[in-house]
Amino acid sequence: MSQTLNTLKRGERAIIIDVSSEEIPLKLLEMGCLPGNSVELVQVAPFADPMYLNINGSHLAIRKETAIHIIIEKEII
Amino acid sequence: MNTVIQNILVFITLGFALWFLWKKYFFKKKTKKACGTDDCGCH
Amino acid sequence: MSKQINIALIGNPNTGKTSVFNALTGLNQKVGNYPGITVEKKEGICKLPRGVKAHIIDLPGTYSLNASSLDENVVIELLLNKNDKDFPDVAVVVSDVENLKRNLLLFTQIKDLEIPAILVINMADRMKYKGISLDIDFLEQELKTKIAVVSTRKKEGIDNLKHLISNYKDISTAPCLNASEIDKDYFDKLRKAFPNQLLYKLWLVITQDVNFGKTDRNEIEAIASFKTKSKSDLKRLQQKETIKRYQFINNTLKKGQTIDVSQAKDLRTKFDRILTHKVWGYLIFFLILLTIFQAIYDWSTVPMDFIDGVFANLSDWVKNTLPAGAFTNLLAEGIISGLGGIVIFIPQIAFLFLFIAILEESGYMSRVVFLMDRIMRRFGLSGKSIVPLISGTACAIPAIMATRNIESWKERLITILVTPFTTCSARLPVYLIIIALVIPEGRFLGLSYQALTLMLLYLLGFGTAVVSAYILNKILKIKSKTFFVVEMPNYKLPLFKNVALTVLEKTKSFVFGAGKIILAISIILWFLASYGPGEQFNNAENIVKTEFASQNLDQEELNQKIASHKLEHSFIGIAGHAIEPVIRPLGYDWKIGIAIVSSFAAREVFVGTLATIYSVGNDDEDTIKNRMAGEVNPILGGPLFNFASGISLLLFYAFAMQCMSTLAIVKKETNSWKWPILQLVIMTAIAYITALIAFQFLK
Numbered sequence: 001m002s003q004t005l006n007t008l009k010r011g012e013r014a015i016i017i018d019v020s021s022e023e024i025p026l027k028l029l030e031m032g033c034l035p036g037n038s039v040e041l042v043q044v045a046p047f048a049d050p051m052y053l054n055i056n057g058s059h060l061a062i063r064k065e066t067a068i069h070i071i072i073e074k075e076i077i
Numbered sequence: 078m079n080t081v082i083q084n085i086l087v088f089i090t091l092g093f094a095l096w097f098l099w100k101k102y103f104f105k106k107k108t109k110k111a112c113g114t115d116d117c118g119c120h
Numbered sequence: 121m122s123k124q125i126n127i128a129l130i131g132n133p134n135t136g137k138t139s140v141f142n143a144l145t146g147l148n149q150k151v152g153n154y155p156g157i158t159v160e161k162k163e164g165i166c167k168l169p170r171g172v173k174a175h176i177i178d179l180p181g182t183y184s185l186n187a188s189s190l191d192e193n194v195v196i197e198l199l200l201n202k203n204d205k206d207f208p209d210v211a212v213v214v215s216d217v218e219n220l221k222r223n224l225l226l227f228t229q230i231k232d233l234e235i236p237a238i239l240v241i242n243m244a245d246r247m248k249y250k251g252i253s254l255d256i257d258f259l260e261q262e263l264k265t266k267i268a269v270v271s272t273r274k275k276e277g278i279d280n281l282k283h284l285i286s287n288y289k290d291i292s293t294a295p296c297l298n299a300s301e302i303d304k305d306y307f308d309k310l311r312k313a314f315p316n317q318l319l320y321k322l323w324l325v326i327t328q329d330v331n332f333g334k335t336d337r338n339e340i341e342a343i344a345s346f347k348t349k350s351k352s353d354l355k356r357l358q359q360k361e362t363i364k365r366y367q368f369i370n371n372t373l374k375k376g377q378t379i380d381v382s383q384a385k386d387l388r389t390k391f392d393r394i395l396t397h398k399v400w401g402y403l404i405f406f407l408i409l410l411t412i413f414q415a416i417y418d419w420s421t422v423p424m425d426f427i428d429g430v431f432a433n434l435s436d437w438v439k440n441t442l443p444a445g446a447f448t449n450l451l452a453e454g455i456i457s458g459l460g461g462i463v464i465f466i467p468q469i470a471f472l473f474l475f476i477a478i479l480e481e482s483g484y485m486s487r488v489v490f491l492m493d494r495i496m497r498r499f500g501l502s503g504k505s506i507v508p509l510i511s512g513t514a515c516a517i518p519a520i521m522a523t524r525n526i527e528s529w530k531e532r533l534i535t536i537l538v539t540p541f542t543t544c545s546a547r548l549p550v551y552l553i554i555i556a557l558v559i560p561e562g563r564f565l566g567l568s569y570q571a572l573t574l575m576l577l578y579l580l581g582f583g584t585a586v587v588s589a590y591i592l593n594k595i596l597k598i599k600s601k602t603f604f605v606v607e608m609p610n611y612k613l614p615l616f617k618n619v620a621l622t623v624l625e626k627t628k629s630f631v632f633g634a635g636k637i638i639l640a641i642s643i644i645l646w647f648l649a650s651y652g653p654g655e656q657f658n659n660a661e662n663i664v665k666t667e668f669a670s671q672n673l674d675q676e677e678l679n680q681k682i683a684s685h686k687l688e689h690s691f692i693g694i695a696g697h698a699i700e701p702v703i704r705p706l707g708y709d710w711k712i713g714i715a716i717v718s719s720f721a722a723r724e725v726f727v728g729t730l731a732t733i734y735s736v737g738n739d740d741e742d743t744i745k746n747r748m749a750g751e752v753n754p755i756l757g758g759p760l761f762n763f764a765s766g767i768s769l770l771l772f773y774a775f776a777m778q779c780m781s782t783l784a785i786v787k788k789e790t791n792s793w794k795w796p797i798l799q800l801v802i803m804t805a806i807a808y809i810t811a812l813i814a815f816q817f818l819k
Contacts, residue, residue, distance in 0.1 A: 019359075022352060022355075025188065025603045025605070026184075026186050026188070026355065026358055026359070026362070027183060027184070027186075027188050027603075027605055028603075028605050029359055029362050030183050030184040030186070030222075030225055030362055031183060031222060031605065031607070032221065032222050032366070034359075034362065034363055034366055035363070037366075042389075042392065042608075043392055043393075043396045043490075045396070045398070045490060045491055045493065045494050046398050046494060047494055049493075049494050050490060050493050050494065050503070050604065050606075052392070052396060052490055052608055056221065056222075057218075057219065057221055057222070058219060058221075058222050058607070059388075059607065059608040059609070059610075060605055060606060060607050060608055061486075061489075061490045061493075061604075061605070061606045061608055062604065062605055063493070063497075063603075063604045066603060066604070066605075
């Protein structure tokens, strides 16, 4: 089942299904946030915002408002 | 004579300081705008 | 002699690009600005084998050739403009062995520009820890380049890199992949419309707003035979292009790179678990801050006292050695003390940059940004604003320069505008002397009232900065996407060479940048205080002598009376009297007025000016204090510095924009007079009103 990235819990992994290109800055795509790549939530700040992610081996933090535009499919462990 | 020279030197230094500030703040070349987006940081 | 080679050093942020630059150039580097903008331009000279010299530019770090900030724009402008004198003969693309996948994106783009490119794989010393092994021959073949595996930490691979640079003519200029496949139709048309231009170059021009040479974006749009696409279509195409590049990179690395996960030692996770923790993270950050403040104030005292002493002695020596006269006085009182006023800040600035460089090099700063973003955003700031707000407690000038990496222009502007509210070190001398005068010595809960007042003033500074950010955020109508991406680099032990060079270069830029302005202003101030119009000034000696003829004053007392009479009738004294009506409601007399006006150059001038005005021969704070305590308010009677006027002064200095250099730097960073003037007017207004209210209520 597909969900948005902001629903990911700490330590969970997922695969990026789609990114809505209207809302997501190109810079984020260039850092590896692209369909097909894996994503893991490393750590969250209080109120789950911003989110510290490991996307395709790149470690970066984005805000929740950006994360809701990224569609993921959680890995079943 | 000595005081005259000293005073001349003072005014030269003062002129230099004024000229420096004037040049620094009022004679800056207009910079060209090199981008168009709102968040590029050059406005 | 052979021709000098131009090299451009390009790479993602956090790849150790600057370490490579430092390793290649050593101290043969200089930092300037690109013409017209405030982006730093780092250049250096490197000696290559066979006596060839290379001119190296360290371009700002960028993730791709699609610019989203002014810094990144510089990279594209240079790479697209063949006529630029710095146009590279060879591009050296620096990558980090742990983030090769992401780093190669930029590399494939540069290859598309058909510039010879060497790939540097840096941080090779970490390969073992991470279980990474590379098939260099395969990668060289696939990426159509030469690869230098380098470890700047262990000083390995630099000679090989130099060797590759000097043989740059052997490097293929063919692209690694055919990016135009993403929309064949579109690119075919583009090629037909501009047969002589490089396809990727055209594409870059179309997709961003960079101007270069004659093939300007509008010109492309003007050609009838070629129709460009809508903005959202172009963005979709850029996305496709990025996916295409990543496909190529993934396939290449699948064969060229093996990662044995069982070998990997993951220190990052262990550190992050504590340093970005919801409770411990904040606590540790707070402790680090405390340590830094303590260190800056403690460690700076000794060198600052030393510098103070040296300049005082120098000033004395000049006065006693050179023939007496106006110019000697200017040298001793204006220029030397002006220079002293610059040099005295070097220890604090150097220490501050030392700590900031260590925090940044180690990768910790990104964690602070991560921790603080949510809190700062409520006030219209970014997590990245925390760095300037911390540095602002030493000096607003470097703090404002540190706002450059904030992506959103609105968040950056707000940060620049509120940073001067934080209690900078120049306010400290003013606070200390007034607190000593007007705050009683008692204790409250074991803390002295005086220490509490000082702490309250620091909190007041931070509080005002944050509240005004909140208000500005509501008022300013700037449309700006507030997107926020921050890379969380791996933890690294800072390299001594990098830290030392940063400290050296930042300190130099303070001394020669702000320093010149402070010097010029102190010369002018000295002049205004030492010259005056009319009889009262020019004949001061006789007037004073007649006035005090009946009293038996010794020569020293008489000289003091003359000096103070002269000051009262100097240009600055006349100005002081002129502004007296304005400042009287705040509880100040004309002398404090002069001190306020002259301390516009720099706040700490306040104490020095009062010292001169109150005819104290030396700058010793205790004597000034006693003098100030003895001053009588000419209108209300009673001590001039009482609780009411003291609090009024403290508030005035907490809020007023009393710093020429900060205004200059704001002008430079915002590229407009509008913001510094606004800052000056609003901050002075707040200062005046709060000081007025405080005095009128307390008197």
